[in-house]
Amino acid sequence: MSHQIDAGITQAGAASPSGPASPVDRTAVQKLPPALEVSGISKTFTRGRSSTRVLDNVSLTVEPQEFVSILGPSGCGKSTLFHIIGGLEAPDAGTVSMNGRSVTGQRGEISYMPQQPALFPWRSTLDNVLLAGELKGEPQAAARDNARRWLAKVGLGGFEKAYPHMLSGGMQQRAAFLRALLAPQELMLLDEPFSALDALTRSDMQRWLLELWEENRRSVLFITHNIEEALLLSSRIYVFSGRPGSVLHTVDIPFPRPRREEITDSPEFLQLKRQLAQWMREEQSKDRK
Known part of the structure; x- marks a missing residue:
């Protein structure tokens, strides 16, 4: 009940x-x-x-x-x-x-964020964040500029080109959350x-x-x-x-x-x-x- x-x-x-x-x-x-x-x-x-x-x-x-x-x-x-x-x-x-x-x-x-960050190890932080938009076919130039602004906003400015193994656990979770946040689904x-x-x-x-x-x-x-x-x-x-x-x-x-x-x-x-x-x-x- x-x-x-x-x-x-x-x-x-x-x-x-x-x-x-x-x-x-x-x-x-x-x-x-x-x-x-x-x-x-x-x-x-x-x-x-x-x-x-x-x-x-x-x-x-x-x-x-x-x-x-x-x-x-x-x-x-x-x-x-x-x-x-x-x-x-x-x-x-x-x-x-x-x-x-x-x-x-x-x-x-x-838009989904699992227990583990599930970042692709061969993609940079920026490219991981952009993945959901890519799959939806969003224009890449504007999306990359927007993602860079958000990375700076969530404390990942300067790590755009870093790969997941170069990030701490908390930083990986921020990147994964930002990927979900920037996905087109509400x-x-x-x-x-x-x-x-x-x-x-x-x-x-x-x-x-x-x-x-x-x-x-x-x-x-x-x-x-x-x-x-x-x-x-x-x-x-x-x-x-x-x-x-x-x-x-x-x-x-x-x-x-x-x-x-x-x-x-x-x-x-x-x-x-x-x-x-x-x-x-x-x-x-x-x-x-």
Whole structure:
């Protein structure tokens, strides 16, 4: 059973955007159809005589310019859901819509950043960043100029010609994120992009991503196991059950934007963090039984 909370716990209800401050008219944005609407997605994998149900009737929404996170235990089907949204897997039931049109099973509709940077070792930083635009056939001269400006903006100025092995882990993640950011698709799927980083670099990347997103405001669906990360970045969090994954709780984050790291010390933040941690422990304990 799915529950929704907004600075507290209430009975189940339809998710709604938290209405963060924005450089554009939020009223106009809210009149638009959702950037992403996942409705009743279920998926079972079958091998021989055995079958594993991975997702069970999952529904969620990302509004235009909204940052939404999925939080859940390992193996709950979060990455499979991303594959279905991206058209790499077909659902057994349910639909995927973007901007009011069905895209179930269609590829090329999303911008994606995986857990590892996945930069091509034979391409320079600049050429890696330009890859998504190249695949879409964008004019290269203007794209290269724009990419150079963005590389300087994200702290990679002077590394345009460097190859991935010459970059630190955090720098590789910035390049990979910038590649996703500069892709022509509006919706970005970020699959635990900071999980392989050490704690200090991860904290730096969280602050960097928060500042960059506040400025750019792309529609984002973000997978993470890190509760504080989800609370700091998100407008809304969907808490998944263990396998088969389903939406147990929907949490609308009440903190205003622009959001600063100091919010993590507030009583309201700590209360939500404790509640999310309790739900996660409950799901993990079920998996052990």
